[in-house]
Amino acid sequence: MELVEAIILAVLAASTPLLIAATGELVAERSGVLNLGVEGMMIVGAACGFAGAWLTGSIFIGALFGIVAGTMMSLIFALMALGLAVNQVATGLALTIFGVGLSGLIGARFVGERITPAVHLSIPGLTDIPLAGRVLFGEDAFVYVSVALVVGVWWFLYRTRAGLILRACGDNHVSAHALGYPVLRIRTFAVMFGGACAGLAGAYLPLAYTPFFIPGMTAGRGWIALALVVFSSWRPGRLVVGAYLFGTVTILQLHAQGWGVGIPSQFMSALPYLATIIVLVLLSRARSGGSTAPAALGTVFVPDR
Amino acid sequence: MQLVLEKRAERSNTIALVSPLIAIALTIVTMVILFAILGKNPLLALHAYFIAPLTDSYSLQEIAVKATPLVMIAIGLSLCYLANAWNIGAEGQFLIGAVAGSWFAVKTQGTDAGAWVLPAMLVLAAAAGALYALIPAICKVKFGASEILTSLMLVYVADLLLDYLVRGPWRDPHGFNFPTTAEFDPVATVPLLIEGGRLHLGSIIVLLVVAAAAILLARTIKGFEIRVVGAAPRAARFGGFNANQLIILTFAVSGALAGLAGIIEVAGPVGHLQPGISPGYGFTAIIVAFLGRLNPLGILIAGLFLALTFIGGEQAQIAMKIPLDVTKVFQGVLLFYVLACDSLILYRFKLVSSNQQVTRGVG
Numbered sequence: 001m002e003l004v005e006a007i008i009l010a011v012l013a014a015s016t017p018l019l020i021a022a023t024g025e026l027v028a029e030r031s032g033v034l035n036l037g038v039e040g041m042m043i044v045g046a047a048c049g050f051a052g053a054w055l056t057g058s059i060f061i062g063a064l065f066g067i068v069a070g071t072m073m074s075l076i077f078a079l080m081a082l083g084l085a086v087n088q089v090a091t092g093l094a095l096t097i098f099g100v101g102l103s104g105l106i107g108a109r110f111v112g113e114r115i116t117p118a119v120h121l122s123i124p125g126l127t128d129i130p131l132a133g134r135v136l137f138g139e140d141a142f143v144y145v146s147v148a149l150v151v152g153v154w155w156f157l158y159r160t161r162a163g164l165i166l167r168a169c170g171d172n173h174v175s176a177h178a179l180g181y182p183v184l185r186i187r188t189f190a191v192m193f194g195g196a197c198a199g200l201a202g203a204y205l206p207l208a209y210t211p212f213f214i215p216g217m218t219a220g221r222g223w224i225a226l227a228l229v230v231f232s233s234w235r236p237g238r239l240v241v242g243a244y245l246f247g248t249v250t251i252l253q254l255h256a257q258g259w260g261v262g263i264p265s266q267f268m269s270a271l272p273y274l275a276t277i278i279v280l281v282l283l284s285r286a287r288s289g290g291s292t293a294p295a296a297l298g299t300v301f302v303p304d305r
Numbered sequence: 306m307q308l309v310l311e312k313r314a315e316r317s318n319t320i321a322l323v324s325p326l327i328a329i330a331l332t333i334v335t336m337v338i339l340f341a342i343l344g345k346n347p348l349l350a351l352h353a354y355f356i357a358p359l360t361d362s363y364s365l366q367e368i369a370v371k372a373t374p375l376v377m378i379a380i381g382l383s384l385c386y387l388a389n390a391w392n393i394g395a396e397g398q399f400l401i402g403a404v405a406g407s408w409f410a411v412k413t414q415g416t417d418a419g420a421w422v423l424p425a426m427l428v429l430a431a432a433a434g435a436l437y438a439l440i441p442a443i444c445k446v447k448f449g450a451s452e453i454l455t456s457l458m459l460v461y462v463a464d465l466l467l468d469y470l471v472r473g474p475w476r477d478p479h480g481f482n483f484p485t486t487a488e489f490d491p492v493a494t495v496p497l498l499i500e501g502g503r504l505h506l507g508s509i510i511v512l513l514v515v516a517a518a519a520i521l522l523a524r525t526i527k528g529f530e531i532r533v534v535g536a537a538p539r540a541a542r543f544g545g546f547n548a549n550q551l552i553i554l555t556f557a558v559s560g561a562l563a564g565l566a567g568i569i570e571v572a573g574p575v576g577h578l579q580p581g582i583s584p585g586y587g588f589t590a591i592i593v594a595f596l597g598r599l600n601p602l603g604i605l606i607a608g609l610f611l612a613l614t615f616i617g618g619e620q621a622q623i624a625m626k627i628p629l630d631v632t633k634v635f636q637g638v639l640l641f642y643v644l645a646c647d648s649l650i651l652y653r654f655k656l657v658s659s660n661q662q663v664t665r666g667v668g
Contacts, residue, residue: 084652098634101633102634105628227451266472270466277458
C-alpha cells in the first residue's frame with residue numbers, strides 16, 4: 001500500500017507540469033494559434049522561477065516570475081506570428097531555440113544552488129487517511145492549481161460567451177472577423193494565457209519537482225505537452241486523462257529501472273517518447289474520417305480593411 | 306492611428322534580397338545590447354565573435370569544418386520545408402547516421418579490412434538516417450500523425466540509443482570507463498585535405514550536395530513539384546502531383562543527408578563515437594535553412610555564417626568569459642529577425658486612422 005501511494009504521488013507530480021503547460025496551449029490552439037514554442041517558454045519559466053524563489057526565498061514569488069517570464073516569451077511569439085503574420089511553425093521553433101539559450105544564460109548563475117521546495121498541504125486528520133489522504137490533501141499548491149486551471153478552462157470554453165467567441169476565432173477567423181470580433185487581439189490574449197501556463201509549468205520543475213535548477217531540465221516536456229493537446233482532441237477533459245496516463249508511463253519506467261528489470265535504463269527512459277509517437281499514430285488513425293482540430297489552426301490571418 | 310499589415314500586390318524582390326542583411330544587422334544591434342547588459346565591452350565582444358575567427362588559418366578551417374554538417378543537414382531540411390513537410394528531427398537522424406556508420410567502424414576494428422570501410426560507413430549512415438526519417442513521414446502519410454511531434458520525439462530516442470551503445474556494448478575496453486568507442490582505424494576515418502590541417506573530405510562532399518540540390522530545384526521536374534506542393538497545394542493537386550509521395554521523398558533525402566553529416570562528423574573531426582557529438586547541429590540547421598531562404602547557395606553562405614558564430618562563441622568564451630549560451634540566444638534572435646524581415650516581402654506596414662476601423666457590428 002505504501003508503494004501504491006508513493007507511485008500515485010509521483011505520478012501526480014510528474015503529470016502536473018504537463019497538465020499546466022498543455023492546458024495553456026489548448027486555449028491558444030482553440031483560438032487558432034499553433035505555438036510550438038512551449039518548450040522554450042517552459043525552460044525560461046524554469047530559470048526565472050528558480051531565480052525568483054532563490055532571490056526572495058518565496059516559492060509564490062518564484063512562480064510569479066515563471067508566469068511573467070512565460071508571458072513575455074509568448075508576447076514575442078504573438079508579435080511575430082500575429083503582428084507580422086510570420087509562419088507559426090517557424091516562429092515556434094525560433095522561440096524554443098531562443099528560450100533554451102536564454103534560460104542557460106539566466107540560469108548559469110544558479111546552477112548548484114538549492115532552495116526549500118514548495119510545501120505540501122497538511123490537514124491533521126485528513127492528510128493521514130491511508131492511501132487517499134496524502135494524494136487528496138497532501139499535495140503542493142501547484143497540483144491544486146493545475147486541477148483548478150483545467151476546470152476553469154473547461155468552464156470558460158464551453159460555458160461562457162467569451163469562450164464561444166474564442167473557439168469561433170479558431171474555427172473560422174474570416175467569419176469571426178466579419179462579425180466584428182477582433183480576431184488578432186483575442187488570439188494574442190489566448191497566446192499570452194498559453195505563455196503564462198507554460199511559464200508556470202516550467203517554474204514547477206525547480207520549485208516543487210526538484211529543488212534545484214539544471215540547464216535543459218524541461219527535457220522535452222514542452223513538446224510532450226503539445227502532443228497531449230493533440231491526444232485530447234482539443235478538449236480539456238481528455239487532457240487530464242492524457243496527462244495522468246503519460247505521468248504514469250514516466251513513473252512506472254522509473255520504478256522498473258529501480259526494480260532492476262533486465263532492460264537497459266536508456267530503453268526505459270525512451271518509453272515516454274515512444275509512447276507519445278504510438279499514441280499520436282493510434283489517435284490520428286482512429287480519426288481518419290474527420291479532424292477534430294480547430295479548423296483555422298496554424299493559419300495566418302491578416303484582416304481585410 | 307494604428308499600424309497595420311497590408312498584403313503587397315506582388316512580392317517585393319528588393320526586400321527579398323536585402324532582408325537577410327537587415328536581419329543580421331538587427332541581430333548585431335541586439336547582441337550589442339545583450340553584451341552591454343552582461344557587462345562586457347560590446348566592441349571587443351563583436352570582434353571576438355565575428356572578426357577574430359577570420360584572422361587565422363586554424364579558425365578559418367574550423368569554420369569550414371563546423372559549416373559542413375550545418376549545410377548538409379540544412380539542404381535536406383530546405384527540401385522538406387519547401388514541400389511544406391516539417392522535419393524538425395534532423396538532430397536524431399544525424400545521431401542515428403553516426404551510430405549506424407560507427408557500427409561498421411567498430412565491427413571492422415583491428416581487422417585487415419581495406420579502403421572500402423569508409424565508403425560503406427557513409428552508405429550505411431545515409432541509409433539509416435533516411436530510414437529513421439521515414440518513421441515520421443510514414444506516420445504522417447499513412448495515419449495523419451503530426452510529423453513535427455513524431456520527428457522531434459525520435460531525437461530523444463536516438464540520443465538515448467547512442468548513450469546506451471557507448472556505455473554498453475561498444476565501449477572501448479581500454480577507455481578507462483569513459484563512455485566512448487575506441488578511436489576508429491585509419492581506413493574508417495574521413496581523410497584530411499591538407500596533412501596536419503583541419504579541413505577534411507566532408508567539405509568537398511557538402512559542396513557536391515549543394516550543387517546537386519541547386520540542380521534538382523532549378524532544373525528538374527521533381528524540384529518543381531516540391532516547390533509547387535509547398536507554395537500552392539491546390540495548384541499541385543490540379544497538376545496531379547502526389548503530395549504524400551513528396552513528403553516521403555523529402556523526408557528520406559533530408560534524413561539521408563543528416564545521417565551522412567553524422568557519420569562524417571564522427572569519422573572526421575571527432576574520430577570516435579561518444580555522447581555529445583553534436584552541439585545541436587540538427588536544430589541550428591533549421592536556422593541555416595531559413596537564413597539561406599531555402600535556397601542551396603543561400604544555405605551555403607548561411608551555414609558558414611552560423612559556423613562563424615559557433616567558433617566566435619568559443620573564442621569569446623575563452624577570451625572574455627562570455628557564456629556559450631549567448632551563441633544560442635544569438636541564433637534564436639537571428640531566426641526571429643530573419644522571419645520578421647521575410648514577412649515584409651509579402652506584406653507592408655500601413656498607418657490607418659482609428660475611425661477607418663470597422664465598427665463592431667454584432668454585439
